[in-house]
Amino acid sequence: MMLAGLCLLLVSAQALVGQQEPLGAETKHLTLTHDLIGLHKNLTSIESITGNEKAVGDFLVSSFQSQGYSVERQYVEKKPDRFNVLAWPGKQKEHAKVLVSSHIDTVPPFYPYKHHKDVISGRGSVDAKGSVASQIIAVNSLLESGKISPDDVALLYVVGEEVGGEGMRAANDLGLKPHSIVFGEPTEGKLASGHKGNLMVQLTAKGKAAHSGYPWLGRSANEVLVKSLAALMELGANLPESEKYGVTTFNIGRMEGGVASNVVAQDAKANIAVRIAEGTPASMKSEITKVINMAVVSFLKDDLEVEDVIEISFPTTGYGPIDIDHDIPGFESMTVNYGTDIPQLNSTVEGQKRYLYGPGSILVAHSDHEMLTEKELEGAVAGYEKILLHVLGKDA
């Protein structure tokens, strides 16, 4: 008797609590997590260097499923172990008015997760798992409080941002039509107003091996390369400045050439990243080709053409500077010098807005001391909530 009575009491108390919950009928299927630090820890603890995103993707899928979201794995380049994760709390992903997105791959090498006092470190803690965790918690909190409805949002987490953007390019096939997209990358809690363009250049110098005592019998690929790179450095120093983005920069990130000091080098290569502040990749490509053609003239003996001594290739299409929407009151804005997935995702809706925001600083992002504070993470949850409410017109 007593036991039964107690049970009844408990049940009615629970029913009462249930009634007081702000979750309406349309969110009843959701059991949302609000554990920001725990979610960030789980994400950051999983190594996910570009190409190896499966484990973190699987974690996200099961996390979303256990919270009641619908989830889709979108396989990228037909590889069974590489997929984007799309999650939506509402009825149909196509209905989502806003898309929240970031990437789940990181640069190498892996550094383990550490949490000491207020400071959290580890590979990906900033770029971009800080964004991923705070986006999910922000969406959950808005759903829980009933400030947004499940059909307002979808969340997309892509692979391959750090290398070629293949994950986000694949996302063009998802058939989404959000009027606004919120991209997550470290912006120190500010709204990015734009970022520089990007172009990759690969130079392959072709020489002719000979004994170093008789260099006139050969052609040094190293000399061809060095002259070409010097011409590029000079070009880089003389390009027009942009008021918004500053100067275009050339980074000669990798060089190799030759086999030994006493052999005229037969092969030499360099990889260069150009961060474009002004103009288009097409104009940059033609400038680069022009100055290199001039730089190698002295090697063009015996009917040789430029292509016979150096090959100039552009492994990616590249893109010019990207302007980003930043028309939300209450945020500072800034330009950033890194590339993002934004140019990979085609606009599918007339006037579609794109925002870029996230916790932590890019200055530590690819370093061995990648870290952020609990406060920055929590601040980003508040920031994402504010952005979402604004773009959904629910902040009045």
Ligand SMILES: *[C@@H]1O[C@H](CO)[C@@H](O)[C@H](O)[C@H]1NC(C)=O
């Ligand atoms: C994090 O992982 C632990 C261990 O698997 C799990 O118990 C916990 O629910 C997870 N939390 C979140 C928020 O993902």
Ligand SMILES: *[C@@H]1O[C@H](CO)[C@@H](O)[C@H](O)[C@H]1NC(C)=O
């Ligand atoms: C959309 O994106 C894909 C992949 O990046 C690209 O091939 C295509 O040309 C784009 N379409 C339009 C209409 O811009």
Ligand SMILES: [Zn+2]
């Ligand atoms: Zn990133």
